Structures are given as C-alpha cells and as structure tokens.
Amino acid sequence: MTADGSSSNTGQSFSSSTGFSARQLALKALRSIERGAFADEVVSRQLSRANLSLADKRLLTELVYGSVRRQRTLDALIGQFGKKQAEQQPTDLRLILRLGFYQLRYLSQVPPHAAIDTSVELAKQQRLGKLSGVVNGILRQYIRRQAAGDDPLRLPEAPIARLGIRHSYPDWIIQLWQTLLPPDEVESLCEWFNQPPKIDLRVNLQRSNQAQVEAALQKADVAARPIRNLPGGLRLTQPAGAIHLLPGYSEGEWSVQDSSAQLVGHLVTPQPGELIIDACAAPGGKSTHLAELMGDVGTVWACDRAPSRLKKIQQNLDRLRLKSVQPLLCDSRTYEEFGECDRLLLDVPCSGLGTLHRHADARWQQFPESVETLVQLQRDLLLHTATWVKPGGILVYSTCTLNPAENEDQILWFLSQCPNWQIQPPPPSSPAYPFAAAKGWIKVWPHRHDMDGFFMVKLQKE
Numbered sequence: 001m002t003a004d005g006s007s008s009n010t011g012q013s014f015s016s017s018t019g020f021s022a023r024q025l026a027l028k029a030l031r032s033i034e035r036g037a038f039a040d041e042v043v044s045r046q047l048s049r050a051n052l053s054l055a056d057k058r059l060l061t062e063l064v065y066g067s068v069r070r071q072r073t074l075d076a077l078i079g080q081f082g083k084k085q086a087e088q089q090p091t092d093l094r095l096i097l098r099l100g101f102y103q104l105r106y107l108s109q110v111p112p113h114a115a116i117d118t119s120v121e122l123a124k125q126q127r128l129g130k131l132s133g134v135v136n137g138i139l140r141q142y143i144r145r146q147a148a149g150d151d152p153l154r155l156p157e158a159p160i161a162r163l164g165i166r167h168s169y170p171d172w173i174i175q176l177w178q179t180l181l182p183p184d185e186v187e188s189l190c191e192w193f194n195q196p197p198k199i200d201l202r203v204n205l206q207r208s209n210q211a212q213v214e215a216a217l218q219k220a221d222v223a224a225r226p227i228r229n230l231p232g233g234l235r236l237t238q239p240a241g242a243i244h245l246l247p248g249y250s251e252g253e254w255s256v257q258d259s260s261a262q263l264v265g266h267l268v269t270p271q272p273g274e275l276i277i278d279a280c281a282a283p284g285g286k287s288t289h290l291a292e293l294m295g296d297v298g299t300v301w302a303c304d305r306a307p308s309r310l311k312k313i314q315q316n317l318d319r320l321r322l323k324s325v326q327p328l329l330c331d332s333r334t335y336e337e338f339g340e341c342d343r344l345l346l347d348v349p350c351s352g353l354g355t356l357h358r359h360a361d362a363r364w365q366q367f368p369e370s371v372e373t374l375v376q377l378q379r380d381l382l383l384h385t386a387t388w389v390k391p392g393g394i395l396v397y398s399t400c401t402l403n404p405a406e407n408e409d410q411i412l413w414f415l416s417q418c419p420n421w422q423i424q425p426p427p428p429s430s431p432a433y434p435f436a437a438a439k440g441w442i443k444v445w446p447h448r449h450d451m452d453g454f455f456m457v458k459l460q461k462e
C-alpha cells in the first residue's frame with residue numbers, strides 16, 4: 001500500500017541495479033511529455049526501441065505514467081521540501097524530483113535508498129552539479145518526515161485545492177464533480193481514477209462463445225469472469241501482460257472493450273439486414289460490435305475524418321473477419337451522400353473525464369476552454385447526422401465523459417432544437433437498463449459501477 005492507500009500498478013519489486021536504465025529512459029520520456037508529446041506514444045516508442053528486461057519495461061512504464069498522473073501531488077512536495085515552487089526549478093531537476101518522490105510515495109516495492117541513490121545518480125549524469133546534492137537533501141527530508149509517522153504532504157484547508165493536491169487533479173475537474181456528487185463520492189471517484197484500469201473483453205459471438213474464450217484463457221493461466229448481464233462480456237481478474245498475445249486475439253475471437261462501451265452497442269440494438277451509420281467510428285470498437293450484434297448481415301458505415309485512425313478500423317475488421325462494415329473517410333458535420341439509415345451511432349469526441357485512468361496525461365490536457373470547443377463540435381455533429389436518420393429511426397448519442405455540458409445538457413439542447421425527436425428509455429431486457437436515469441438516459445459512474453465513466457442516450461425520430 002502507498003501513502004494515500006492506493007496500490008501501485010505492478011506487483012513487481014524494483015531494485016536500483018536492475019532499474020537504472022529504466023530510470024534514465026523515464027527521465028527522457030518525461031522531457032518529451034513536458035514538450036507536448038503524448039505519454040502513451042512516448043512510452044510505447046521507448047518500449048519497442050530499448051533493449052530492456054521485462055522488469056525494467058514495467059518499471060519504465062510505471063515511473064512515466066505514475067509521475068505524469070501524480071504530477072500535482074509531486075509538485076506540491078517539491079514546493080514544500082525545496083526552496084522554490086516546482087515550476088521555478090530547472091526542468092531536469094523538477095523531473096528527477098518527480099521521479100524520486102513518485103518512488104518514495106507510491107512504489108512500496110522500491111526501497112527508499114534505491115529511490116534516492118538513483119535520483120542523485122540521474123542528477124549527476126545530467127551534469128546538474130551541486131543540484132545533485134539538492135536532490136539528495138530534498139528526498140531525505142521527505143523520508144525523515146515519513147519515518148516520524150505522519151504523511152509528509154501538507155495540504156491546504158480550501159476543499160477543492162485540498163482534494164486536487166491530494167489526488168492530483170486540476171481544480172476545474174474537482175469543482176465540476178463537486179456540483180454533481182456529495183464530497184465522499186468525489187473523493188472515491190478521484191481515488192478510482194488513480195487505480196490501474198480493469199481489462200474487459202467482448203467475445204466475438206460470430207467466431208466463438210464466452211465459455212470457449214474463458215476456457216482458452218484459463219489454459220494460458222489467465223483468469224477471467226463473465227460480466228453479469230452483459231452477453232459476451234468477460235473481465236480479466238488479474239494482470240495479463242501483453243493482451244494481443246493472449247489466445248484467441250489474433251484469431252478474432254474477442255476484442256478489448258470496457259463494459260461501459262459494450263453497453264452502447266446494446267443500446268443501439270442493431271437488427272440483421274439494417275443500414276447503420278457509425279458517424280465517429282475509429283478505431284472501430286463500436287462499429288465492430290454493431291456488426292457482431294447484427295450477425296454480420298446488413299451494412300455499417302464506419303465514418304471518421306482521421307485517415308490514420310480509419311486504418312485501425314480496417315485492421316480490426318480484418319482480425320475479426322467482419323464483412324458488413326464499410327470504413328468511410330468523411331467529415332460527419334457536412335457529408336451529404338447518405339440515403340436514410342435505420343440507426344445511427346454518434347460516439348462523439350469528448351473531454352474523456354470518464355476514462356482518466358486509461359491515459360495518465362488526460363487530466364492535464366483538457367481545460368474549460370477546450371471543453372467549450374468540444375461542446376460546439378458535438379452540437380454540429382448532432383444536428384447534421386440527425387438528418388441521416390429515417391422517420392421512426394434511432395440515434396444513439398454517447399460520450400466517455402462525466403461532464404453534463406457534453407451529456408445531459410447537450411441532449412436537452414438537441415431536443416429543444418429538434419422537437420420531432422424523443423428519448424427512448426431502454427427496456428428492462430436491455431443490458432443498459434440497470435444504469436438508466438429517470439429521464440431515460442444512461443450514466444455510468446466509475447466509483448459506483450466499477451466501469452469506465454460513460455453517458456449514452458437512445459433517441460427516436462418521430
């Protein structure tokens with residue numbers, strides 16, 4: 001267990017001798033992220049290029065993602081134990097201290113002397129001169145304070161900053177959630193997103209079945225359990241390493257998809273032979289689910305405006321061996337060439353506040369201003385794609401965020417603009433039914449349901 005009661009991402013023990021090259025690479029990665037690169041991309045590039053042992057790969061991943069995710073807490077410690085605030089320190093010193101504090105505070109498997117010695121060594125290697133002594137002094141003060149029995153992190157009294165520093169979130173996200181949840185639930189939600197993500201699978205019922213996939217995984221020593229009320233849904237119950245190497249993946253017997261995202265496909269309830277449009281489809285997680293639910297009979301137009309992401313749809317189609325999905329490069333705000341469809345899925349670009357646990361840097365990449373731009377994009381998409389649906393047809397709107405401006409408010413706005421549409425609540429037989437609110441839309445809260453945060457609603461055109 002770590003300082004705030006969460007567990008670190010691996011069960012691995014890390015020593016100083018095995019981990020030095022991992023720490024050097026972690027520092028390099030943090031520098032690139034500081035210059036604007038995405039954490040996921042930097043880490044996967046390093047993992048594929050560097051010749052590291054499995055233990056070092058795990059350590060590198062843990063150090064980079066952890067230091068980015070916990071950045072606000074770590075910077076508060078740097079400000080508290082250093083002579084200057086974190087942002088006033090030279091970049092390399094700040095990054096080395098983040099790595100050092102991350103190990104001391106969150107990686108109980110790293111002995112404190114290893115965390116300190118390797119941080120000092122990193123500072124020497126970067127020719128930080130006298131500052132390597134500063135690294136040593138600052139980190140040692142922390143462990144002395146910790147040894148005295150108290151949490152060394154000093155927190156302000158103001159409730160928003162207090163939660164933001166303790167759990168490492170920007171104030172605006174805490175402020176937003178405080179308008180939606182009681183204080184103890186805001187704290188649980190913050191804690192939930194700092195835990196390692198769960199891995200759910202969706203069995204491709206065109207090629208296999210749940211029992212077969214479960215048995216094949218078990219044979220490979222990977223424990224999985226069926227997800228209640230979700231046909232074809234399995235949850236891995238222990239870390240499974242490289243997912244794409246597990247049995248059945250390359251044969252197209254299953255896909256990785258969180259249970260919340262699987263609910264979206266069930267809410268669309270596509271029928272064999274129908275014409276379906278997925279207006280924001282890449283990388284195809286939901287388009288392929290729709291095709292599977294239709295028995296691969298009918299047509300799913302999988303639209304996206306990003307050519308590189310559209311390629312991923314094709315890769316998924318090839319792997320899952322689905323024939324009914326047609327990828328289409330288009331801007332769904334303006335495309336005019338469709339006839340009327342039976343059902344449309346609009347899984348819009350959003351602020352992603354429901355999947356913060358999956359992307360270490362996501363909480364630092366959105367701002368109230370960027371959310372405003374997204375709200376406008378979502379409105380443009382809603383108004384235009386709604387014209388593609390035939391009378392009596394269905395439109396499912398979904399997001400992976402926990403922000404009413406992109407969810408409930410957006411739907412109320414749409415209904416005020418287009419009164420010939422109405423909400424169709426899911427029937428009791430639908431897997432989405434247990435999550436439905438009185439108004440008929442579906443909201444999944446991660447800390448209550450142990451699934452990604454999602455919003456979805458089914459609308460019918462009169």
Ligand SMILES: C[S@@+](CC[C@H](N)C(=O)[O-])C[C@H]1O[C@@H](n2cnc3c(N)ncnc32)[C@H](O)[C@@H]1O
Nearest residue numbers: 280281282283284285286304305306331332347
């Ligand atoms: C939330 S992701 C979709 C995820 C996908 N539904 C899945 O389940 O795999 C949103 C997608 O919308 C695409 N997008 C953004 N603006 C668009 C537009 N104007 N027209 C079409 N696609 C757009 C993005 O490229 C991105 O791939």
